[in-house]
Amino acid sequence: MNLGENRENEEFLRCCGGPYEKFLCLTLKFAVVIIAIIDIGLGFIGVWTLIIVAGYYEMLQHLSLWMYLRPVLSVVGGFFRMFGLYAMLRADHSKLRYYSVYKIIEFFMLCIFRPLEYVYCEVNDTCGWLYFISVWIGTFISLIYTKTVWSTNVRLRNNETLLVMHGKAVAELLEQRRNFIYQPVYGVPISQTQFSLSMAQA
Incomplete structure (x- = not known):
């Protein structure tokens, strides 16, 4: 078995298929740049949320653990997101891997805390079925984004720079x-x- 076959048989999280060759109609480079920019934007929203929460302490009584940790995670992840954006502009695998690892950790945290958030809302009767649907849609989108970053990292690691950059x-x-x-x-x-x-x- 050659290196190409090993790469294609490498599965994301061991059960979610091999690396992407593109993201919808976008190249992997353009897709990761967009994902990193979205993540950076979420980081700024997280900072703003923390400022609001700090300014209105009584709001903490109505916030669950995940609703408070979500902006904290966004702020902490800002460093890795900048790494991801810089890595794609430079096609640097050595830096993109940090962003890839961060996205995987972030995804697992979403999988843990979002169901807890839903349970919290159900117990306190503050969320409806629309929130339940949005939780699972958000988790699925996060999975796709995470696999896209992981796929790009795998392709660059195997010297497939042309595929990543141009399709x-x-x-x-x-x-x-x-x-x-x-x-x-x-x-x-x-x-x-x-x-x-x-x-x-x-």
Whole structure:
């Protein structure tokens, strides 16, 4: 089994399939940049929420644990989100892996605290079925975002920079062109072949 097969058989969280080649109609680079920007925006919202909560202490009596920890998590994650955005602009796998690990940890925290939040609302009769649906939709979206970041990290780790930056079609086209350029030409003098290669590379 070659390295490519090992990569494709690598599954997200061991049960959620192999790495993406794109996100909807977007390249992985563009998708991760958007996700990082959204995360950074949520971080600013988290800061604003903490300021409001600190200014109105009585609100804490009506907030559950997760509703208070959610903005805290957003603020703490700001550092990793900046790492993710910088890594994609530089195509730097060594920095993107930190963002990937953070997104996985954040997803597991969502899976733990969001059901607790729903139970809290049910006990206090403060949430309806619409909130229950929004919880699971939000968790599913978080799973997709997390897998997108993880997939990009896996692709960059395996030197698939063209796929990440430009998409599968462009990556395959450039690979075919490179194979064609460096394909040996039989029956042609070496000097002429080298001249043709130099002209093609130029």
